Amino acid sequence: MKYYAILVAGGSGSRMQNSIAKQFLLLDGKPVLMHTLEAFYQCALNPEILLVLNIHQHTYWEELCSTYNFTIPHQVIKGGEQRFHSVKNGLKAIKGKGIVAVHDAVRPLVSAELISKSFQVAEELGNCVAGITPTDSIRRFLGSNKSESLNRNEVALIQTPQTFNLDVLRKAYEKPFRNEFTDDASVAEYSGFEINLIEGERQNIKITYPEDLEIASMFLSKRNISQ
Template sequence: MDKYAIIVAGGSGLRMGTTLPKQFLPLCGKPVLWHSLETFLTAWPDVQIILVLPKDHQQIGADVVNTTSDPTRIRITVGGETRFHSVKNGLALIENPGVVFVHDAVRCLITTNLIHRCYEQTVEKGNAIPAIQPIDTLRIETPDGSQLLDRTKVRVIQTPQTFFSDIIKKAFEQPYNASFTDEASVVEKLGVAIQLIEGEATNIKITRPLDILLAQKILEERTA
C-alpha cells in the first residue's frame, strides 16, 4: 500500500523569540525539520513525503531537503492561510490510494516505532491519532470559576495523525471551519469515529527555547 507523509512546516518563530522559523533552528547540528524528514525517510524505503512550507521559505526548505538521505522522495508545496489549507494543499499532490500521515515538522523526536504503529492501526481501523495521558492536574474554566477534570479521561493529542487517503481527502473537501484545529477534527466532522493510539512522551512539539534544550538532551541520549 502506498504511504504518504505530509509534513507541515508553516510555523513562525514568535513564541521561540527568533526571526528564523522554529522548523529551521539548529538541533544537534541539523535543522529541526531535518530530523522529522529523516525519520520518515528511514521508516520505509517507499514512503513519499510532501513538505508544506510558507511561500517565503521555499528555498531554505529545499536546502534542508537536499541534505537528507533521499531528497528524491520529498516534494515541496506552498502552505495556506491556516493549517487546514496547508494540509489541503499537500493532499492535492496525492494521486494514488494509500495511507496518509500528517505530521508537525517541529515534532522532530518522532520515532519509526510510532510511525509503524500508526500505520498498522490505520490499516486495521481506518485511522490512528497518537495521544498521551496528561500528568498534570487539569481544571476547566466555568461561569462560576473553575472545575476539576478527571485527567484519566483526558488525552493530549499528537501527530502523525494517520488516515486512509480516501477518507482524509474527502474530509478536506468540506468548507473551512474554525473548529478544525487538527486533522482528526476535520475527519470527525464527516461522522468518522476517531481511533486513538498511545503516543510517546518524547514526541514533543518545539515551541519554546526550553523545548530545544529538552530535544537536544533526548537526541543525545538516543545516540549515546
C-alpha cells in the same frame, strides 16, 4: 499499499522569540525539520514524503539542504493560509489511494516505530491518532475566573502523526474551513468519522518555546547513547 507522509511546516518563530521559523532552528547541529524528515525516511514502510512549506521559505529551504548536504527524497508543496489549507494542498498533490500520515514538522523526535504503527492501524481501522495521558492535574475554564477539575484518565494530549486512509481524509477535507479545526482529527470527526487513538510517545514533543529545543537535545543525546 502505498504510504504517504504530509509534513506541515507553516509555523513562525513568534513564540520562540526568534525571527527564524522554528522548523529551521538548529537542533544538535542541523535544522529541526531535517530531523523530522529523517524519522519518516527511517520508517520501514518507506512513505513518500511531502513537505508543505510557506512559499516564501522554499528558496531558503533549498539553500539549507545544499548547506547541510541533505538528500532525503521529498516533494515541497506550497503552504496555505491555515494548517487546514496546507494539509489540503498536500492531499491535492497525492494521486491514487493509500494511507497518509499528517505530522507536525516541529515534532522531530517521533520514532520510526510509532510512524509504522500509525500506518498499520490506520490501514486496518481507517484512521488513528497518537496521544498520551496527561501527568498533570487538569482543570476546565468555566468563565468568570471559575474552573472545574477533570479526570486526567479520561482525556488525552493529542500528538501527531495523525494517520488516515486517503479516501477518509479527502472526504473530510471537502468541508469548508472552521476555526475549531485545530488538527486532522477534528476535521475528520466533524465529517462524522470516529477517531481511533493509539499510544503516543513522551519524547514526541512539539518545538514551540525556547526551552523545548533544550529538552529535545537532551532526549536526542540519551537516544544516541542507548543506540
